[in-house]
Amino acid sequence: MASQFTVHGRLWIEGPDGTVLGHGRVELLEKIDALGSLSAAASALGMSYRYAWKLVKSMNEHSDSPLLTLNAGGRGGGHATLTDAGKEAVATYRQTDREFEQFLSEQSEKLPG
Amino acid sequence: MASQFTVHGRLWIEGPDGTVLGHGRVELLEKIDALGSLSAAASALGMSYRYAWKLVKSMNEHSDSPLLTLNAGGRGGGHATLTDAGKEAVATYRQTDREFEQFLSEQSEKLPG
DNA sequence: TATCGTAATGCACAGGTATGCATAACGCAA
DNA sequence: TTGCGTTATGCATACCTGTGCATTACGATA
Numbered sequence: 001m002a003s004q005f006t007v008h009g010r011l012w013i014e015g016p017d018g019t020v021l022g023h024g025r026v027e028l029l030e031k032i033d034a035l036g037s038l039s040a041a042a043s044a045l046g047m048s049y050r051y052a053w054k055l056v057k058s059m060n061e062h063s064d065s066p067l068l069t070l071n072a073g074g075r076g077g078g079h080a081t082l083t084d085a086g087k088e089a090v091a092t093y094r095q096t097d098r099e100f101e102q103f104l105s106e107q108s109e110k111l112p113g
Numbered sequence: 114m115a116s117q118f119t120v121h122g123r124l125w126i127e128g129p130d131g132t133v134l135g136h137g138r139v140e141l142l143e144k145i146d147a148l149g150s151l152s153a154a155a156s157a158l159g160m161s162y163r164y165a166w167k168l169v170k171s172m173n174e175h176s177d178s179p180l181l182t183l184n185a186g187g188r189g190g191g192h193a194t195l196t197d198a199g200k201e202a203v204a205t206y207r208q209t210d211r212e213f214e215q216f217l218s219e220q221s222e223k224l225p226g
Numbered sequence: 227t228a229t230c231g232t233a234a235t236g237c238a239c240a241g242g243t244a245t246g247c248a249t250a251a252c253g254c255a256a
Numbered sequence: 257t258t259g260c261g262t263t264a265t266g267c268a269t270a271c272c273t274g275t276g277c278a279t280t281a282c283g284a285t286a
Contacts, residue, residue, distance in 0.1 A: 009124040016117045073253030077261025161275050186283030190231025
């Protein structure tokens with residue numbers, strides 16, 4: 001019989017100069033990759049464009065190579081695309097996160113009563 | 114050679130009625146156990162008494178059996194002691210947390226670059 | 227019963243996180 | 257060169273977490 005208690009957690013990756021890549025940012029990057037637009041990605045996640053833009057700015061500022069490129073103007077008004085570094089960062093985080101989910105469920109099993 | 118990136122995280126245990134036991138609360142419980150006083154524990158942790166007391170109240174309200182007992186007045190002005198349930202909760206959390214630290218360092222090793 | 231230091235609790239406020247609104251800058255395509 | 261929808265950015269605001277201050281309640285012991 002399973003315990004009535006469950007183990008939960010949050011995971012993030014820190015770089016040397018304070019870079020932080022956590023769940024929310026990765027989700028945003030993935031949506032941008034899928035939709036090709038920052039504003040579309042933000043609203044798809046129920047996040048304000050204002051804040052999504054700040055996240056992106058912070059991510060690019062703190063990485064030695066930018067995780068994505070934003071372009072204002074042009075066909076469709078503009079667009080956003082992940083760089084190779086961005087795609088790699090997402091993949092790395094996702095792999096770590098998968099193992100974390102596994103860890104959490106194992107730990108939940110171990111809890112008493 | 115180790116990666117320049119490291120994996121970090123936070124861990125907590127949730128009970129059926131929204132009980133939450135995380136790092137800060139456990140640390141507070143341990144200090145109370147060691148010092149026998151809520152106000153001493155709070156200031157030892159650099160935490161305001163006001164907030165520490167709120168944490169304790171919330172913990173006791175959401176557990177079916179209280180994790181600690183507080184006594185105002187009397188010799189020394191009052192005192193605080195962990196119940197058996199409280200001590201058990203701390204021990205359970207610590208065990209899980211130890212394995213979590215292990216997990217984090219393993220994951221940090223695995224990171225590229 | 228008076229004292230003493232802790233527990234108990236309200237109120238004002240600071241800081242970070244996130245929203246919402248308004249407006250300007252941008253640059254390809256029609 | 258005009259239009260369009262996106263990026264870019266300031267400003268006001270709300271919320272949550274946590275602090276700080278002030279005051280009261282408490283009860284064993286001297």
